[in-house]
Amino acid sequence: MAQINSAFTLFLSLMVEAMPFLLLGVLFSGLLQFFVDEKKLVAILPKNPFLGAFAGSCIGFLFPVCECGNVPVARRLMLQGAPISVAIGFLLAAPTINPIVFWATWTAFRDQPEIVFYRIGFSLVIATMIGWVFSAQKDVRPLLQSSVASYLSRKLDPPKSSASPLLQAGTYFLGQSSKPLITDPIELQTAMESTISKPTSYRLRLLLDNTLQEMRELGGVLVLGSAIAAISQVFVPREIILGLGQDNVTSILAMLILAAVVSICSTVDSFFALSFASTFTGGSLVAFLVFGPMIDLKGVGLMLSVFKARAILYIFGLAGLLTFLFCLFVNLYIS
Template identity: 65%
Template sequence: MSQLYNAFTLFLSLLVEAIPFLLLGVLLSSALLFFVDERQLISKMPRNPLLGSFVGSCVGFLFPVCECGNVPVARRLLTQGAPTSVAIGFLLAAPTINPIVIWATWVAFRDQPEIVVFRIIFSLFIATTIGWIFSFQKDPRPLMQTELAKRVINRLTASSNRDSENTPALLRSGTFLLAKSGTPVLMEEQALAATLTKNKPKTFDRNKLRLFLDTVIQEVRELGGMLVLGSAIAASIQVLAPRELILNWGQDPITSILAMMVLAAVVSICSTVDAFFVLAFSSAFTTGSLLAFLVFGPMIDIKAIGLMLSIFKPRIIIYLFAIAAQLTFVLTLSYSYFF
């Protein structure tokens, strides 16, 4: 009975610490997605593969989303014409390289600031490296799911049509009217513009607010459920698992890193609150293994893999998983031996 009481107490403490950061992250990510114009952002992205991958990895400061929200944003970036290196860099780094997650990690590990610093450095290095590797595939469509590739084709077709509209008016087919300025105007375009102006909705702001609230509610419902589940798993492992088993796994540099990477992939907890989750293991596991959890989990977990399937083909996700796992293991193992 005392074990259940201890587990429930630990479970509630994790929830109380993490819920404010979850709510703040959801509110900011939902708001910024409406106020930041992705097309203008893409037009200013560098075309150099390595620099583009690094800049894409840092865009998380503008879109503070966790591993649930980064997939829709990365998908929009690809369909809007962003380079592959930018989109993949953002996809892997955004759940970690954003102010909400950095702040939450600092609050959880205030006595170990090196964890905050190396989490940022390792996440940036891994995301930039993988984005640069995939930049050698100039055309992203072979990497993408069929439906998403069709959207890219449609965007390219629409862009081609807009370019054709820049052709001198009298060289284009159709019926023309003479505007007040003396320039010819295509009659069909004039009629369409008049129709859109006449039928322009007057409740745009209200609809936008409703969409914002719906997004917040959906994010809180989905992420809140994952937070409750993850906190319950952490509390159960700490209280119910044999202490000797945890200590044996946690003190060896190699097995502790592997164990925490597997745990991060299986638990699939939100990056906004994962620092509070792994804090429960700080007394039993090495610092390198805690870093492995904090770096690898936001990039690749079961929940993220399911979402990534909406963008990439399965073999591409396997490549992402393998490269991210190897780089995380090498970096965190190096940290364990040299720091």
């Protein structure tokens, strides 16, 4: 009974700390997605592949979306003419490189501020490097799903008889909370065109629907992640956790796997990682905080609406390898 009480207390403490950041992240993300025009942003992005990847990685400060909203925004950027290096950089970095996540991580690790800066710095470097690697593919259409590739083909070689549909400003349209996510670019464009002309009060109502739906979806993930953290800390023998968490290599591998499996929202994952701070190495905590937002298994369905499976495997593999190497360096030479 004492263990159950301890686990429940830890679970509630994680929920109470994390829920305000989840609500703030969802609300702020929705405001930007519904009222910001990305076409003007695309026009000023640098054309150089490396600088474009770096700029895309930094856009998260303007579009603070978590890993549940970064895929539709990255797709929109590509469909509006942004290079793939920009889209990949944004896809990987936006869930971490934004003020809300920085604030949440600082709140959780105020006694270990170096973890905050490792998280931001490694995420920025890894996202930029992977975006730069993908820029070597001159024709990216073989890496994209047929609907996105055909849309880009029409933009590159538009038919003379009719204009290709252009995705308008705003984000993917959730509509009523009972409707499924729209993932097809043409369906998405039609939905958005029917919304842009609507009055502000109508769009605010849609924003409320969007916020409620995301809170239901992400809140469930938060509850599950907090429960896993509490149960593992209380019921798993401490000798096992210490043996796994104090080794420089296995601790990183364990947290990489945990980050991929749990797939908890980046606005609150720092509180999840905090529960392991006393038993795992600093590098492994950074690995969880860097890799988790990049590789979100619950968002694979959305990623498959843009990229083919082999492209996603490339992204996952590069992100995991670079995260492991950087965090191993932290364990061996800094911690």
